[in-house]
Amino acid sequence: MKILPVFLFAASIAMAGVTPKVTYHFEPNGFKGDSTRLVVHVRLPAGWHIQSNAPLDSFLIPTTVRAEGKDLAFGTALFPKPVEKEYPALGGKVALFEGEIDIKVPAKRNGTKVKPEVLKTVKVKLGYQACNDTQCLPPKEIEAVMESKSK
Template sequence: MKKITMALSLVLFTVLGAFAQIEKPVTWSYAAKKVSSTEAVLYIKATIDDKWHIYSQNMQDGGPIKTSFTFSPSKDFSLIGKTIEPKAIKKYESTFKMNVSYFENAVVFQQKVKLNKAATTVKGKVEFMVCNDKQCLPPDEVEFSIPVK
């Protein structure tokens, strides 16, 4: 009897585990392009699954977590200005009871850097929140490392 109970428990946990997969509706990719011998542009792209969206960097307080970038300090480069983004979709969301700015499908953020060295690697992290019309996932943080050659 113990063997049957143990076998059934194992099957039950295996089946439940298959249904409880973690959703990851956003994938990130990175690239860099030198625009001169002392400057480069970093491209940070979010590819977003259908029916999901991430929020702009330019959000009011009291709403969803806005997308934010943190760059690790380095003597090899310095940031030029702020991270820029394309024009976002603006819409009232009843969940937050406010107008929000967000991106669907894909978005490319850009950051200019001044190079103090011919080749370097820019490291940092992006924090973001992803929602669809039924739910929001907890804010997530992804580390990145972008080679600049």
């Protein structure tokens, strides 16, 4: 019975190392008129990938990005073109993201003048399922208030 705790400990260490690093900034730096664009930068650990936002099979978990902030209205996230790779165990091609990607989210003022400090309180949520060539981990969502380059 000592094997199970050791296995669970090893599995938790492996899963902990698969969390992508997520940062964001605004383009341009703040607002141009009433709009701006949130750029979410995702860096994945080597050897791991996440499913695209539009997987080729319905059983795969899509990557999602949602943003929220006071006095701001966010549009639909715009994802880069995914890489398609062949995975015979999954029955064919899989659309995925690997390495580093930028996801762009349009944002508008919600009818009021947005103070610069409000941009620093934006919350970004990244939903994903991390996989490598032999396994997929359970779906996960990261929620954090990210530091903005806006002043």
